[in-house]
Amino acid sequence: MIFPATTAVYAALLALAYLGLAGWVIAGRVASGVLHGDAGNGTLLRRIRAHANFSEYVPLALLLIGLLEAGGARHALVQGLLIVLLVARLLHPVGMLAPKNSPRQFACRGGGILATLAVIGVAALALLVRAA
Numbered sequence: 311m312i313f314p315a316t317t318a319v320y321a322a323l324l325a326l327a328y329l330g331l332a333g334w335v336i337a338g339r340v341a342s343g344v345l346h347g348d349a350g351n352g353t354l355l356r357r358i359r360a361h362a363n364f365s366e367y368v369p370l371a372l373l374l375i376g377l378l379e380a381g382g383a384r385h386a387l388v389q390g391l392l393i394v395l396l397v398a399r400l401l402h403p404v405g406m407l408a409p410k411n412s413p414r415q416f417a418c419r420g421g422g423i424l425a426t427l428a429v430i431g432v433a434a435l436a437l438l439v440r441a442a
Contacts, residue, residue: 314379320392331361360403374433398425
């Protein structure tokens with residue numbers, strides 16, 4: 311088993327994005343004077359959910375990709391999955407604040423989550439193939 315250096319670099323980039331989302335939520339809380347929950351503030355709720363959605367999906371994706379890399383998967387596969395994951399997770403919060411049913415909402419929010427799910431699915435299947 312090798313150290314998953316490529317995954318480590320992208321994990322660090324995604325950690326910085328996570329901190330940015332956390333700061334975005336904190337700024338929204340300060341601006342609206344909301345210490346707990348969302349107080350019915352729709353914009354704050356969307357920020358909170360973008361941050362939470364990131365924390366729900368990214369760890370599993372990184373774990374799967376890191377296992378692939380550590381198990382000797384092709385660098386192109388690992389790099390491709392990580393690039394798609396990073397772009398998807400940067401697009402998703404942009405779509406969270408887009409107007410309802412707008413092209414930006416579908417492209418960014420919808421595209422971001424579909425790409426994230428595709429990364430998890432491809433990584434999971436690739437791991438199963440490697441283990442077979």
